[in-house]
Amino acid sequence: MTDGWNIVVCVKQVPDADEVSIDPETGILNRADAEAVMNSPDYNAVEAALEVRDVVGGTVTAVTMGPASADEVLQVAVGMGADNAVLLTDRAFGGSDTWPTSLALARAAEELDADVVFGGEETTDSSTGQVPPGIAAHNDWAQLTYVEGLEPRPEEDRLVAKRDVEGGYERVAADLPVVVAMEFGENEPRTAGLHRKIYAETDFEPVEWSAADIGVEDEVGLAVSPTQVGGMATAEPVPREQEMVEGVEELADHIVEVL
Amino acid sequence: MAAGADADTAADVEAHSDVWVFVEQHAGDVAGVTWELLGKGRELADQKDEDLVALVMGEAVRETDIPEEAIARGADRVLVADDPAFEPYRADPYGEQFRHLVEVRKPDIALIGGTHTGRDFAGRVAVPTHAGLTADTTELEITDEQYEMRRPAFGGDALATIICPNHRPQMSTVRPGVFDAPEPDESQEGAVEDVEVVVGEDETLTEVLEREVGDVADITDAEIVVAGGMGLEGDVDPLWDLADLLGGEVAATREVVEEGWIEPARQVGQTGKTVRPKLYIAVGISGAIQHVEGMDDSETVIAINNDANAPIFENADYGIVADYADVLPELIEILRERLDAQEVTA
Ligand SMILES: Cc1cc2nc3c(=O)[nH]c(=O)nc-3n(C[C@H](O)[C@H](O)[C@H](O)COP(=O)(O)OP(=O)(O)OC[C@H]3O[C@@H](n4cnc5c(N)ncnc54)[C@H](O)[C@@H]3O)c2cc1C
Ligand SMILES: Cc1cc2nc3c(=O)[nH]c(=O)nc-3n(C[C@H](O)[C@H](O)[C@H](O)COP(=O)(O)OP(=O)(O)OC[C@H]3O[C@@H](n4cnc5c(N)ncnc54)[C@H](O)[C@@H]3O)c2cc1C
Numbered sequence: 001m002t003d004g005w006n007i008v009v010c011v012k013q014v015p016d017a018d019e020v021s022i023d024p025e026t027g028i029l030n031r032a033d034a035e036a037v038m039n040s041p042d043y044n045a046v047e048a049a050l051e052v053r054d055v056v057g058g059t060v061t062a063v064t065m066g067p068a069s070a071d072e073v074l075q076v077a078v079g080m081g082a083d084n085a086v087l088l089t090d091r092a093f094g095g096s097d098t099w100p101t102s103l104a105l106a107r108a109a110e111e112l113d114a115d116v117v118f119g120g121e122e123t124t125d126s127s128t129g130q131v132p133p134g135i136a137a138h139n140d141w142a143q144l145t146y147v148e149g150l151e152p153r154p155e156e157d158r159l160v161a162k163r164d165v166e167g168g169y170e171r172v173a174a175d176l177p178v179v180v181a182m183e184f185g186e187n188e189p190r191t192a193g194l195h196r197k198i199y200a201e202t203d204f205e206p207v208e209w210s211a212a213d214i215g216v217e218d219e220v221g222l223a224v225s226p227t228q229v230g231g232m233a234t235a236e237p238v239p240r241e242q243e244m245v246e247g248v249e250e251l252a253d254h255i256v257e258v259l
Numbered sequence: 260m261a262a263g264a265d266a267d268t269a270a271d272v273e274a275h276s277d278v279w280v281f282v283e284q285h286a287g288d289v290a291g292v293t294w295e296l297l298g299k300g301r302e303l304a305d306q307k308d309e310d311l312v313a314l315v316m317g318e319a320v321r322e323t324d325i326p327e328e329a330i331a332r333g334a335d336r337v338l339v340a341d342d343p344a345f346e347p348y349r350a351d352p353y354g355e356q357f358r359h360l361v362e363v364r365k366p367d368i369a370l371i372g373g374t375h376t377g378r379d380f381a382g383r384v385a386v387p388t389h390a391g392l393t394a395d396t397t398e399l400e401i402t403d404e405q406y407e408m409r410r411p412a413f414g415g416d417a418l419a420t421i422i423c424p425n426h427r428p429q430m431s432t433v434r435p436g437v438f439d440a441p442e443p444d445e446s447q448e449g450a451v452e453d454v455e456v457v458v459g460e461d462e463t464l465t466e467v468l469e470r471e472v473g474d475v476a477d478i479t480d481a482e483i484v485v486a487g488g489m490g491l492e493g494d495v496d497p498l499w500d501l502a503d504l505l506g507g508e509v510a511a512t513r514e515v516v517e518e519g520w521i522e523p524a525r526q527v528g529q530t531g532k533t534v535r536p537k538l539y540i541a542v543g544i545s546g547a548i549q550h551v552e553g554m555d556d557s558e559t560v561i562a563i564n565n566d567a568n569a570p571i572f573e574n575a576d577y578g579i580v581a582d583y584a585d586v587l588p589e590l591i592e593i594l595r596e597r598l599d600a601q602e603v604t605a
Pocket of ligand 1: 010039066099125131227412
């Protein structure tokens with residue numbers, strides 16, 4: 001592969017974690033009030049994708065599945081340096097759990113002839129972390145999750161990753177194509193240069209694909225989703241004394257009390 | 260493959276029964292969350308009058324005492340898939356073997372530890388079998404013959420109930436420390452069965468080049484936890500001193516773990532461990548929702564932070580607004596004297 005790798009990076013639009021509130025009467029989440037932002041772990045995914053492109057050559061295509069307004073997260077990715085972007089948007093996607101979500105992204109990755117697909121560790125809204133392994137499973141591709149660092153080996157058509165495992169680490173070599181989920185916080189995402197940022201927000205237009213464009217119109221949405229959200233409640237805060245003490249002696253009293 | 264081909268054919272729900280628990284082991288060491296899941300699984304199997312089945316994969320695991328221990332921890336049956344392809348762990352052979360067993364034996368529910376291993380391969384079972392996969396369940400109960408899985412979302416601000424009406428198995432990952440592990444009971448009886456191995460080295464997509472794993476600390480059962488945050492700026496020695504003095508374990512926030520100041524196995528929170536100690540002392544921790552989620556069930560929480568507005572104080576019983584560097588040495592001094600005095604009088 002002389003002309004580098006086709007790199008795809010999946011980014012998701014989520015409500016700003018600090019601004020989500022829940023209506024105490026209805027128990028319904030006020031996602032609409034919160035500003036929509038790019039999922040913070042996805043910055044690490046975009047950065048990793050760009051770093052691999054810088055070493056191996058090729059292109060980085062950012063992909064998101066969401067409403068038309070989700071093109072904002074594609075602008076973020078393009079601002080950081082992604083070459084192209086695809087917006088998967090269709091009413092048919094509504095109500096999808098991780099099974100059809102990862103199917104749609106898997107088909108898009110196939111359509112883009114991806115060698116490597118990057119994703120974040122998990123999202124800050126529904127946080128399943130199941131989408132990247134789901135993409136790999138739908139396509140029967142290799143996967144590398146909780147990745148701390150990467151060594152591309154284009155001459156072998158392989159990608160080697162350092163993975164975080166309980167009690168240590170491992171280095172795993174995967175055959176291409178491969179899906180990589182970066183561990184959150186493991187690299188320093190670059191900031192968008194001013195010119196690139198202006199380009200991303202003004203001239204740049206993502207490609208738009210419907211469910212039919214990737215051949216999944218009958219395989220997405222609520223109807224094919226095995227899981228359903230049956231209800232949502234505000235997590236009740238645990239009642240605490242919330243007593244402030246003046247001195248260390250008093251603090252010691254409370255500790256000895258418990259012992 | 261063609262997982263999508265039968266996308267809208269729901270499973271024959273009636274044909275599925277039994278509670279399965281995945282036994283996570285690496286080179287013969289079993290991850291503690293396994294025993295927690297067997298404890299919960301036993302409860303569910305008794306309620307449904309079904310079998311609790313433990314699934315062990317690895318190389319030469321048949322000769323270890325893992326199958327027997329699974330029985331002592333509640334399993335009625337243990338399925339063993341023994342092959343060099345399963346050691347060390349890789350997602351593709353684990354997923355493929357588990358998928359095969361699920362398709363042939365049709366469990367109603369399968370519980371998998373929410374570790375980096377379990378969260379890695381669970382999707383490779385759920386996708387091809389079109390099973391429902393719930394992430395990070397913290398409460399699990401049966402209502403009208405149907406499993407209801409509750410899980411935190413939005414960093415822990417909300418608790419969502421996930422159901423899986425038309426697909427089987429109902430799968431879920433569960434983070435370590437969420438359920439209680441029962442003590443083993445050697446008088447329990449059960450059957451161990453070797454299963455057909457359906458994967459071979461030729462079909463694997465990955466190769467483990469190197470694996471470096473040391474002792475893994477287990478903080479989930481600690482009665483006393485002394486946890487440190489970014490406010491310590493890496494000065495973690497006083498945490499260890501305080502934990503040693505009180506006979507407790509040291510824990511940390513995710514940021515501290517990322518800095519490498521404290522090992523990852525000691526991370527508390529949404530993406531780490533859940534702890535339920537009698538006493539949780541939070542030092543230089545802001546109290547982000549993702550952290551609080553992992554320590555909210557502590558009996559008594561004490562917070563030391565130099566910012567009176569830090570959210571950790573809303574989640575604490577007793578708090579002191581001060582620099583940790585002033586508080587900890589004095590606190591250790593006072594506690595040492597008091598504990599010595601107690602020992603003398605005792
Ligand atoms: C409260 C709640 C709980 C839920 N619980 C479950 C559950 O337990 N099981 C289940 O199957 N579904 C669940 N869902 C549905 C699930 O949230 C959606 O399918 C969601 O679109 C994808 O899951 P995630 O946000 O957890 O992604 P994760 O798997 O956490 O995301 C990991 C990475 O995948 C990529 N990615 C994820 N989504 C997209 C996207 N739309 N576009 C581009 N890239 C993406 C990103 O790189 C991201 O960093 C739940 C939904 C809600 C509202
Ligand atoms: C998807 C996702 C998953 C996450 N999972 C987890 C998780 O499992 N666990 C977790 O912990 N976090 C998790 N986080 C990160 C979390 O959001 C917070 O960023 C993190 O908990 C903050 O760590 P901290 O309290 O150590 O640091 P900070 O928020 O920086 O707080 C440091 C505190 O120390 C205080 N301080 C400073 N100097 C002193 C001093 N001299 N004396 C006393 N106090 C001092 C400050 O006032 C401040 O309150 C997750 C985030 C995401 C996005």
